[in-house]
Amino acid sequence: FLNFKLHEKSALSAERSLKKITKRLPEIPCPAPNADKITFMAKKFSAYNVRHIENDELPTWEIVISFVVWISNIVYAFYNVYYASLIFKNRLYGGDFEPGWSILGHIRKDSTDIEWKHFTNRLYKLVFCFVIHSASYKGLDYASPSETAKIVVSVVDLGLLVVIHGYYAIFIQVIHGLVVYLICIKLIRREIATWLFAGLVFYCLSAHWYGKYGTNDFEYYDFQVLLSYKLLQFVSFASYTCKNGDQTFLAFFHYCCYFPYSTVLIVNYKDYKEQIENRLKSPINYRKCIFLALRLIFWVSFLDFLLHFFYVHSLMPSAEILRKVNLPTLCSIGYITGQIFHMKYVCIFGLNSLFAFLDGMQPPWPPICISRVAFYANMWRYFDRGLYSFLLNHIFIPLSNKFRGNLEFLRQFSAAAICFSFIWLWHGAESNLFCWSIMNFVQIILEKFGKLFAKNNQVFIETHITKIWCLRFESMWSVRNQLDNLTKPLYKFQIIPKKLFLRSSMFILTFQVAQKRAMSTLSV
Numbered sequence: 001f002l003n004f005k006l007h008e009k010s011a012l013s014a015e016r017s018l019k020k021i022t023k024r025l026p027e028i029p030c031p032a033p034n035a036d037k038i039t040f041m042a043k044k045f046s047a048y049n050v051r052h053i054e055n056d057e058l059p060t061w062e063i064v065i066s067f068v069v070w071i072s073n074i075v076y077a078f079y080n081v082y083y084a085s086l087i088f089k090n091r092l093y094g095g096d097f098e099p100g101w102s103i104l105g106h107i108r109k110d111s112t113d114i115e116w117k118h119f120t121n122r123l124y125k126l127v128f129c130f131v132i133h134s135a136s137y138k139g140l141d142y143a144s145p146s147e148t149a150k151i152v153v154s155v156v157d158l159g160l161l162v163v164i165h166g167y168y169a170i171f172i173q174v175i176h177g178l179v180v181y182l183i184c185i186k187l188i189r190r191e192i193a194t195w196l197f198a199g200l201v202f203y204c205l206s207a208h209w210y211g212k213y214g215t216n217d218f219e220y221y222d223f224q225v226l227l228s229y230k231l232l233q234f235v236s237f238a239s240y241t242c243k244n245g246d247q248t249f250l251a252f253f254h255y256c257c258y259f260p261y262s263t264v265l266i267v268n269y270k271d272y273k274e275q276i277e278n279r280l281k282s283p284i285n286y287r288k289c290i291f292l293a294l295r296l297i298f299w300v301s302f303l304d305f306l307l308h309f310f311y312v313h314s315l316m317p318s319a320e321i322l323r324k325v326n327l328p329t330l331c332s333i334g335y336i337t338g339q340i341f342h343m344k345y346v347c348i349f350g351l352n353s354l355f356a357f358l359d360g361m362q363p364p365w366p367p368i369c370i371s372r373v374a375f376y377a378n379m380w381r382y383f384d385r386g387l388y389s390f391l392l393n394h395i396f397i398p399l400s401n402k403f404r405g406n407l408e409f410l411r412q413f414s415a416a417a418i419c420f421s422f423i424w425l426w427h428g429a430e431s432n433l434f435c436w437s438i439m440n441f442v443q444i445i446l447e448k449f450g451k452l453f454a455k456n457n458q459v460f461i462e463t464h465i466t467k468i469w470c471l472r473f474e475s476m477w478s479v480r481n482q483l484d485n486l487t488k489p490l491y492k493f494q495i496i497p498k499k500l501f502l503r504s505s506m507f508i509l510t511f512q513v514a515q516k517r518a519m520s521t522l523s524v
Helices: 011-024 037-047 060-087 114-121 123-143 147-165 167-188 191-206 217-244 249-257 269-278 286-306 319-324 327-358 376-382 385-402 408-427 431-456 458-464 466-493 505-521
Strands: 097-099 108-110
Touching (some): 060 327, 114 123, 114 217, 114 286, 167 191, 167 217, 191 408, 217 269, 217 385, 249 269, 286 327, 376 385
């Protein structure tokens, strides 16, 4: 009752407190003259649905102040980055910049981010190929929805993959796919064989044993990305086949060639199979598709516009400049880098998702905004949902079930360690990526300890702290996440000592606590 125990207080003070609370309540006759007055008033109050106490909501004034502080700090962060970009633009202009939009005059655009540059340079070609893919799917759905249709659309998608990635890249994927299907799945019939083959290929990619394919870095980068995603599909198909019986080569071919899921979006074979079987059972929501298309056009244009004025991708690798800027500007660069990172993947994921929706499929949801993530475990869970689903279903759950031991935490700890080892290998197996993976793993473990403590002390927390204060502590913990996010990009470039960022806690504290209090109450 009201998150405190009446028997721990004197009867007199409890009665006075309850009298103040129940002044607004309608009079209810006491059922018996000798009834315990305090117990009766407690029941009377608990029956009264006081919204802000039952739902543990923050006061309105605190939410308003949080929003004001939050928005003010966002504006201040963007101003700091814009000012730094303006001051140091003469040092930054060079090979990492390209001519900007003609309507903006002579302003140049930051093209340091190879992933965004790769995406925008072939955006029109991608859209063209997606239109052909959708047209072939729609035509064959009405003409001949059969196995023959699957073969036709798979061949069309394979041709589109050749147009996007080139003959050599697709030839290598086909060779790897045949090895997995004929040897690992059909001959050996063990899931571990596919894992060993995938691990060997990942190691060869990180060691650059394949050599530089193509005439420029973009083509080799594209080759590496495509092969990395295809290996995940091979593992997922092999895992499903070993557990649920043989699948046809046509199913394997169709799964690996399906154009919207060829790269970027990771969809397990089990989910893909269910989507293919159910995609024609319900009508396609074209109004939603139009909304997604308009939103995609807006965010691609907006992000490309921002890169004309905010040169975070060029500022981040420059150790000399980062050592000269003041602390608020340094933190602002880290924060804006994260925001642009999120917008970039909203666009990259959004294009494939849009045409998957047009096919009647159910692609993973778009990435969550990193500014409203209080627990870093949710970053892994809700940013790249396809990757999280793969790690959960093909690594974490199978391994945590196989490890012996009564302690659940130790089994989960071991499985999580292997998950992050795989993440390190999948992203490139570099030394800086190893530091990044370790930082992610440590933070996940710290949060797990916190949840275990909260679970074991739930009565104490609900009695003495209340959910409102738990919400405030969660906001403060998000400061740790933000500091961690600031250091991770710099570990990638290995230029800034981490202790420098430990001094930035007060700047981020004002920003993040205000933000989390507001977003936790009025979340989207």
